[in-house]
Amino acid sequence: MAEFLVAFFLFYLWNGMGITIGYHRLLSHRAFKCSKAYEYFWVAGGYMTYQGSPIWWSAIHRAHHRYSDTALDPHSPRFGIAHALYGWLMEGKYPQHIDPNLQCKDLVDDPIYKLLECGGRPPMASLLNLVINIVFRCTLWAVFGWQIALASLLASLFVFNVPQMLNVLCHMPKLGYKNFANNKDDSVNVWWVAVLACGEGWHNNHHKFPGSAQSGLRKFEFDLSWETIRLSEKLGLVTDVHLPDSIESKLGRRKGALLRLERIRVIRQKRSVA
Numbered sequence: 001m002a003e004f005l006v007a008f009f010l011f012y013l014w015n016g017m018g019i020t021i022g023y024h025r026l027l028s029h030r031a032f033k034c035s036k037a038y039e040y041f042w043v044a045g046g047y048m049t050y051q052g053s054p055i056w057w058s059a060i061h062r063a064h065h066r067y068s069d070t071a072l073d074p075h076s077p078r079f080g081i082a083h084a085l086y087g088w089l090m091e092g093k094y095p096q097h098i099d100p101n102l103q104c105k106d107l108v109d110d111p112i113y114k115l116l117e118c119g120g121r122p123p124m125a126s127l128l129n130l131v132i133n134i135v136f137r138c139t140l141w142a143v144f145g146w147q148i149a150l151a152s153l154l155a156s157l158f159v160f161n162v163p164q165m166l167n168v169l170c171h172m173p174k175l176g177y178k179n180f181a182n183n184k185d186d187s188v189n190v191w192w193v194a195v196l197a198c199g200e201g202w203h204n205n206h207h208k209f210p211g212s213a214q215s216g217l218r219k220f221e222f223d224l225s226w227e228t229i230r231l232s233e234k235l236g237l238v239t240d241v242h243l244p245d246s247i248e249s250k251l252g253r254r255k256g257a258l259l260r261l262e263r264i265r266v267i268r269q270k271r272s273v274a
């Protein structure tokens with residue numbers, strides 16, 4: 001039993017941060033630079049959660065940021081919770097306004113991502129994903145036994161549901177709080193989603209600084225994915241890490257000034273409401 005639990009925990013971290021570090025912060029937002037080996041390690045973890053091919057995921061996610069909570073957002077709960085949760089996955093094709101050849105130019109030439117994309121046909125890509133997942137679990141079973149294979153399967157099924165849930169819950173203002181009230185979208189920070197999603201639930205912060213490798217910004221906003229990226233940087237595995245401060249200074253503003261200003265505004269707004 002202990003072996004099963006340890007394996008489940010380790011696969012949960014690999015799958016969970018495969019999405020947050022690999023698919024999200026690295027491929028979709030280019031929040032840091034790293035070797036292909038480091039990139040593929042995390043992207044493989046994300047791929048094993050049935051979330052679709054890396055190009056598909058990044059194209060959809062970039063559109064989510066571009067059109068947040070408008071009619072062109074692929075999964076905004078403003079237009080129906082069931083659709084935002086799983087319904088949009090069933091459409092089986094890219095929405096008309098999303099073309100990975102235009103919006104993911106940096107990914108479409110990678111030979112592995114190209115192969116996993118199956119020529120822009122999401123149903124075929126999902127089928128390939130399923131086959132690779134089955135082969136992977138059978139290999140685990142043959143080499144390490146059924147308990148390890150089952151732990152991996154359950155961890156991946158659990159992690160599959162986390163980003164789906166995040167897409168909905170972290171865009172429902174009643175369920176969380178905002179550090180940045182001036183965001184035009186409905187994004188909020190939800191602490192328990194951040195726990196389940198390895199630090200990705202600080203979604204209002206993320207919409208404010210989408211290019212940042214760090215999403216948890218306040219002292220209590222623990223961000224496991226950021227801590228992992230920070231450790232990786234110390235080990236020399238990751239470079240050019242983007243942070244809110246460096247993004248602000250690139251915009252020619254004083255370090256962190258806008259961040260502090262926004263917080264002061266939020267506090268003032270709360271006081272005036274009270």
Ligand SMILES: [Zn+2]
Pocket residue numbers: 064068171187203207
């Ligand atoms: Zn969002």
Ligand SMILES: [Zn+2]
Pocket residue numbers: 024028029061065206210
């Ligand atoms: Zn994002």
